[in-house]
Amino acid sequence: xxxxxxxxxxxxxxxxxxxxxxxxxxxxxxxxxxxxxxxxxxxxxxxxxxxxxxxxxxxxxxxxxxxxxxxxxxxxxxxxxxxxxxxxxxxxxxxxxxxxxxxxxxxxxxxxxxxxxxxxxxxxxxxxxxxxxxxxxxxxxxxxxxxxxxxxxxxxxxxxxxxxxxxxxxxxxxxxxxxxxxxxxxxxxxxxxxxxxxxxx
Amino acid sequence: xxxxxxxxxxxxxxxxxxxxxxxxxxxxxxxxxxxxxxxxxxxxxxxxxxxxxxxxxxxxxxxxxxxxxxxxxxxxxxxxxxxxxxxxxxxxxxxxxxxxxxxxxxxxxxxxxxxxxxxxxxxxxxxxxxxxxxxxxxxxxxxxxxxxxxxxxxxxxxxxxxxxxxxxxxxxxxxxxxxxxxxxxxxxxxxxxxxxxxxxxxxxxxxxxxxxxxxxxxxxxxxxxxxxxxxxxxxxxx
Numbered sequence: 193x194x195x196x197x198x199x200x201x202x203x204x205x206x207x208x209x210x211x212x213x214x215x216x217x218x219x220x221x222x223x224x225x226x227x228x229x230x231x232x233x234x235x236x237x238x239x240x241x242x243x244x245x246x247x248x249x250x251x252x253x254x255x256x257x258x259x260x261x262x263x264x265x266x267x268x269x270x271x272x273x274x275x276x277x278x279x280x281x282x283x284x285x286x287x288x289x290x291x292x293x294x295x296x297x298x299x300x301x302x303x304x305x306x307x308x309x310x311x312x313x314x315x316x317x318x319x320x321x322x323x324x325x326x327x328x329x330x331x332x333x334x335x336x337x338x339x340x341x342x343x344x345x346x347x348x349x350x351x352x353x354x355x356x357x358x359x360x361x362x363x364x365x366x367x368x369x370x371x372x373x374x375x376x377x378x379x380x381x382x383x384x385x386x387x388x389x390x391x392x393x
Numbered sequence: 394x395x396x397x398x399x400x401x402x403x404x405x406x407x408x409x410x411x412x413x414x415x416x417x418x419x420x421x422x423x424x425x426x427x428x429x430x431x432x433x434x435x436x437x438x439x440x441x442x443x444x445x446x447x448x449x450x451x452x453x454x455x456x457x458x459x460x461x462x463x464x465x466x467x468x469x470x471x472x473x474x475x476x477x478x479x480x481x482x483x484x485x486x487x488x489x490x491x492x493x494x495x496x497x498x499x500x501x502x503x504x505x506x507x508x509x510x511x512x513x514x515x516x517x518x519x520x521x522x523x524x525x526x527x528x529x530x531x532x533x534x535x536x537x538x539x540x541x542x543x544x545x546x547x548x549x550x551x552x553x554x555x556x557x558x559x560x561x562x563x564x565x566x567x568x569x570x571x572x573x574x575x576x577x578x579x580x581x582x583x584x585x586x587x588x589x590x591x592x593x594x595x596x597x598x599x600x601x602x603x604x605x606x607x608x609x610x611x612x613x614x615x616x617x618x619x620x621x622x623x624x625x626x627x628x629x630x631x
Binding site for chain 2: 193194195196197198199200201202214216222223224225226227228229230231272273308309338372373375376377390391392393
């Protein structure tokens with residue numbers, strides 16, 4: 193049933209077909225996070241792959257910068273109902289991280305961990321095959337602290353809360369363990385095209 | 394905590410509309426959620442056009458959790474806003490619209506979380522903090538609380554009379570109002586130091602407002618020695 197007197201301003205058809213259900217296009221780049229920006233020093237920055245609590249491989253910033261670079265451009269979708277089109281990112285693909293570490297994924301699930309103690313879960317299959325990177329650049333410039341710099345996860349085919357800011361590592365888990373938002377009612381997978389915002393969607 | 398029940402859209406009726414400031418109006422909605430509201434949470438509102446097109450926006454809940462089956466939203470009537478324009482110019486008591494909620498499990502305060510409670514709001518970012526203050530007053534008046542509220546001008550201060558009255562009558566609640574327009578003062582390190590001195594070290598801090606405001610306030614508070622994990626932030630705008 194329609195809302196009395198509401199006509200709205202639907203976006204052009206070309207925009208509507210690119211928007212997942214319930215999303216609105218924004219030209220801004222909103223900032224969302226649970227707390228303050230952490231203080232991160234590139235001298236001590238470290239990225240670690242773990243299997244449970246066991247470290248598999250760590251990279252310093254200098255070592256990380258020597259890894260092969262990946263670029264991706266496309267649309268991103270936040271669970272708070274905004275989508276941003278044609279974003280451009282650069283970083284290191286998770287495939288290249290694994291190759292450099294010389295390891296195969298030990299389990300099917302991963303938990304991304306941020307310097308702010310934020311966590312979020314992603315099935316490992318969604319991080320490989322060129323579907324995710326640890327992004328260090330946005331729109332041609334080093335990623336700002338507000339947007340998760342120096343390095344954030346980028347999993348653009350899922351809602352953006354999965355793209356953890358200020359990434360310090362990826363941890364393989366035996367089972368699919370919910371992260372910060374997933375433990376607070378957000379969907380375990382978060383596919384914007386199936387509108388998986390909250391548990392039960 | 395994982396809540397396995399799905400969050401449905403519900404039809405709600407506007408049961409009250411009242412002016413708050415020149416631009417902001419209060420809307421009271423009758424809605425029966427299947428789970429209790431926690432102070433600080435928001436709802437998504439969905440409007441549907443005759444051709445089926447829908448627009449959605451998120452609004453913080455201003456009212457304290459209560460069992461009277463209503464919630465209050467404070468909507469800034471941006472004249473060119475697709476949804477806020479509906480609230481400002483069209484909505485009347487008796488109209489129905491859809492809401493989904495309550496949403497949010499991080500920017501929330503429950504009486505058992507205790508205090509001291511430091512609330513820092515910029516502009517309409519004060520709304521979820523107002524819900525916390527209103528809840529504190531009825532459910533945990535012993536919790537010390539301080540609201541540091543930055544607004545452009547006195548006629549843009551939301552719930553101004555209520556906040557002043559609370560500061561005068563509620564033991565343990567202090568109000569620090571900062572007007573930034575026309576040579577006014579922005580929140581700086583000295584203001585933060587005063588707030589922390591007056592309140593004592595906060596156990597929980599909640600900051601809400603536009604992004605630059607929240608970034609500045611949270612950096613100042615971390616700079617003043619607060620433990621980052623005790624600070625929760627909520628932002629709106631680009």
